[in-house]
Amino acid sequence: MKFDVSPLREKLLEDLKKKVALAKEREIGDKLLILRIGDKKADISYENAIKKSAESVGMDVAVTVFDEGASEGDVLREVERGNKDGRIGGILIFHPLPKHFDAMAIDRAIVPEKDIDCLSPLNQWKIFTGQGKMMPATAKSALMIAEAMGDLEGKRVLIINRSMVIGKPLAMMLLDKNATVTLGHSRTKNIPQLAKDYDVVVYGTGQSRWVTADFVGEGQCIIDCGIAFDEKGKLTGDVDFDEVVDKAHLVTSVPGGVGSLTNLLLLDNMFVASI
Amino acid sequence: MKFDVSPLREKLLEDLKKKVALAKEREIGDKLLILRIGDKKADISYENAIKKSAESVGMDVAVTVFDEGASEGDVLREVERGNKDGRIGGILIFHPLPKHFDAMAIDRAIVPEKDIDCLSPLNQWKIFTGQGKMMPATAKSALMIAEAMGDLEGKRVLIINRSMVIGKPLAMMLLDKNATVTLGHSRTKNIPQLAKDYDVVVYGTGQSRWVTADFVGEGQCIIDCGIAFDEKGKLTGDVDFDEVVDKAHLVTSVPGGVGSLTNLLLLDNMFVASI
Numbered sequence: 001m002k003f004d005v006s007p008l009r010e011k012l013l014e015d016l017k018k019k020v021a022l023a024k025e026r027e028i029g030d031k032l033l034i035l036r037i038g039d040k041k042a043d044i045s046y047e048n049a050i051k052k053s054a055e056s057v058g059m060d061v062a063v064t065v066f067d068e069g070a071s072e073g074d075v076l077r078e079v080e081r082g083n084k085d086g087r088i089g090g091i092l093i094f095h096p097l098p099k100h101f102d103a104m105a106i107d108r109a110i111v112p113e114k115d116i117d118c119l120s121p122l123n124q125w126k127i128f129t130g131q132g133k134m135m136p137a138t139a140k141s142a143l144m145i146a147e148a149m150g151d152l153e154g155k156r157v158l159i160i161n162r163s164m165v166i167g168k169p170l171a172m173m174l175l176d177k178n179a180t181v182t183l184g185h186s187r188t189k190n191i192p193q194l195a196k197d198y199d200v201v202v203y204g205t206g207q208s209r210w211v212t213a214d215f216v217g218e219g220q221c222i223i224d225c226g227i228a229f230d231e232k233g234k235l236t237g238d239v240d241f242d243e244v245v246d247k248a249h250l251v252t253s254v255p256g257g258v259g260s261l262t263n264l265l266l267l268d269n270m271f272v273a274s275i
Numbered sequence: 276m277k278f279d280v281s282p283l284r285e286k287l288l289e290d291l292k293k294k295v296a297l298a299k300e301r302e303i304g305d306k307l308l309i310l311r312i313g314d315k316k317a318d319i320s321y322e323n324a325i326k327k328s329a330e331s332v333g334m335d336v337a338v339t340v341f342d343e344g345a346s347e348g349d350v351l352r353e354v355e356r357g358n359k360d361g362r363i364g365g366i367l368i369f370h371p372l373p374k375h376f377d378a379m380a381i382d383r384a385i386v387p388e389k390d391i392d393c394l395s396p397l398n399q400w401k402i403f404t405g406q407g408k409m410m411p412a413t414a415k416s417a418l419m420i421a422e423a424m425g426d427l428e429g430k431r432v433l434i435i436n437r438s439m440v441i442g443k444p445l446a447m448m449l450l451d452k453n454a455t456v457t458l459g460h461s462r463t464k465n466i467p468q469l470a471k472d473y474d475v476v477v478y479g480t481g482q483s484r485w486v487t488a489d490f491v492g493e494g495q496c497i498i499d500c501g502i503a504f505d506e507k508g509k510l511t512g513d514v515d516f517d518e519v520v521d522k523a524h525l526v527t528s529v530p531g532g533v534g535s536l537t538n539l540l541l542l543d544n545m546f547v548a549s550i
Contacts, residue, residue: 122400124403125396125397125400183456185453185455187428187455
């Protein structure tokens with residue numbers, strides 16, 4: 001059966017509107033600052049999507065655009081300004097940064113409470129120890145969906161992704177919910193057979209529709225974090241949704257699943273420290 | 276079959292002797308500083324064991340002992356002195372600290388390169404991202420044994436422990452070796468049945484001899500990180516060794532297994548940044 005994310009999305013929208021209103025009232029951390037270097041198509045498209053999400057919850061967005069040839073110092077100074085500005089609640093810098101930049105130095109320059117992409121060692125360390133509140137948006141979306149699908153206590157969860165933006169933080173968050181968590185990846189053997197044994201499987205490889213009905217165990221919930229394109233250029237996920245939907249107890253679609261919550265959850269990170 | 280750790284221990288002793296000699300020659304980070312507050316029996320016993328290990332590799336150890344009533348400031352000043360002393364390569368503070376201390380503040384005061392217990396956020400974060408060299412000694416010992424038991428690429432490993440000193444860092448280190456890693460714990464359901472499916476199982480609950488032959492799958496390697504005492508007060512591990520030894524492909528004993536390497540690996544952490 002298809003898992004419908006719209007109730008989660010509606011709830012998130014309502015909650016976020018209230019938080020933005022409260023932050024505006026208090027004049028604390030209500031604005032988002034976006035830093036963009038150059039005019040890459042992907043960046044502009046992401047920027048427009050974020051602006052639209054922000055607008056839907058009444059949030060103001062400021063965008064600082066730098067030339068492709070800008071110096072690291074210019075960008076660092078702008079980060080510093082954003083750090084000090086009490087009205088700025090989050091700073092988002094589009095990646096990848098130009099090659100002449102020390103990306104890690106720039107990421108770490110953002111103060112942890114405004115680091116909504118969860119790039120700072122401190123925020124990532126907190127996730128590792130189980131005290132994390134600031135979470136990478138995709139992992140946070142997958143967790144929210146997993147929790148909505150059913151109680152996670154004692155459940156067996158398989159995650160096919162070991163990155164710092166999906167697999168690792170999600171594993172730590174799921175452990176905190178008392179799930180038994182397996183991290184798999186490209187070197188994991190016989191995934192179709194392995195996956196069958198799990199109550200919940202999270203896929204995030206970015207290969208189009210490789211997960212077929214053969215992978216699905218009885219009563220299994222599937223969360224698709226994949227972003228891929230098929231041979232016709234159509235957006236798909238890791239899961240062959242049409243084939244899997246009748247066999248899985250619940251499965252998210254792409255588009256319309258995990259990705260429907262990520263931009264809102266990114267904005268929500270602005271308030272985890274303040275509200 | 277019993278896994279004999281003595282070849283690993285011999286190799287480690289030889290390597291460590293060379294590192295200590297080199298550090299002495301260079302007059303850099305060759306000494307260990309131990310900070311002990313009060314005269315707890317467990318602390319003194321651990322201190323003596325560490326001193327003995329240090330002596331076996333030619334390492335000098337300085338111990339600073341504080342009264343039970345010492346202030347946090349006194350201890351912090353001594354940490355600071357140790358941080359600045361170029362001859363000190365590692366600082367070890369016995370835990371638990373007195374209740375009136377902010378243990379986290381003291382742990383974090385140690386500079387990361389001398390934080391041989393791997394308590395600092397920076398060292399733990401590095402492990403999370405897969406770049407860690409400084410490792411908690413028990414996790415490091417379990418990893419070393421797992422690697423000696425066989426190639427980990429594509430192997431399925433189950434760890435029954437989700438702490439920051441065993442389960443979580445070990446999981447990250449095993450992922451880096453391309454194993455497929457499962458983290459289980461007290462809320463994991465039906466461990467005897469679950470465990471059977473794994474190539475390698477690491478136990479670390481500290482409950483005496485609860486792992487019986489029923490848990491053991493074909494060709495399975497078992498690493499026992501448990502430290503427990505049976506009803507006669509005898510040191511045991513999680514595994515009922517006598518029952519399991521004939522069924523497991525390889526199994527470590529307690530005593531004589533993981534714990535035989537931990538103190539040496541703790542000392543070895545003094546050199547991960549320097550040699």
